[in-house]
Amino acid sequence: MSLGVHFAIDAETADRLLAAADDDEVAALVEEIEEEGIGVGHCDTDKAWDAIHRSLTDGYLGYAKGFYPLNAVILGGVQLHEGEDYIVSLLTPDRVRDVADAMADVDREALKAGYDRIDVEDYGPNFGDEDFAYTWANFTDLVVFFRQAADAGSHVIFTVGQ
Numbered sequence: 001m002s003l004g005v006h007f008a009i010d011a012e013t014a015d016r017l018l019a020a021a022d023d024d025e026v027a028a029l030v031e032e033i034e035e036e037g038i039g040v041g042h043c044d045t046d047k048a049w050d051a052i053h054r055s056l057t058d059g060y061l062g063y064a065k066g067f068y069p070l071n072a073v074i075l076g077g078v079q080l081h082e083g084e085d086y087i088v089s090l091l092t093p094d095r096v097r098d099v100a101d102a103m104a105d106v107d108r109e110a111l112k113a114g115y116d117r118i119d120v121e122d123y124g125p126n127f128g129d130e131d132f133a134y135t136w137a138n139f140t141d142l143v144v145f146f147r148q149a150a151d152a153g154s155h156v157i158f159t160v161g162q
Contacts, residue, residue: 002161004049007042008149043145048138055114069098089158100150
């Protein structure tokens with residue numbers, strides 16, 4: 001599984017991503033964001049992005065899973081990459097604020113209840129207490145990141161290679 005990263009970006013960078021002509025141009029812009037540090041910050045969710053999404057939705061991985069705004073934390077934004085080898089999901093500042101507000105209400109017990117809904121057969125062999133601790137640690141970093149991005153009025157993209 002690939003490593004997930006959220007980036008807080010400014011409106012100009014978001015406009016460039018939205019105007020990209022194809023997947024190659026989107027990927028090049030994301031590489032520029034990664035290398036040049038465009039935006040106000042980033043948050044690595046490593047491999048925990050998968051469990052975070054599942055825990056905040058219905059236990060499964062998919063774009064249409066769960067309910068807004070928690071389903072937007074990972075995969076719920078505008079999908080900017082059409083190919084199956086990469087995900088680039090964009091949230092507008094209004095949605096970033098909605099997500100930040102909703103995430104603030106998710107405590108350890110709520111995330112654990114969502115984690116316990118994960119279909120182990122669908123998720124894989126890492127399911128368990130150690131994986132949940134890893135998921136929780138990454139989630140708490142993401143809560144801080146989203147609050148900072150919301151306060152700054154930033155757009156947020158989530159990126160991960162498949």
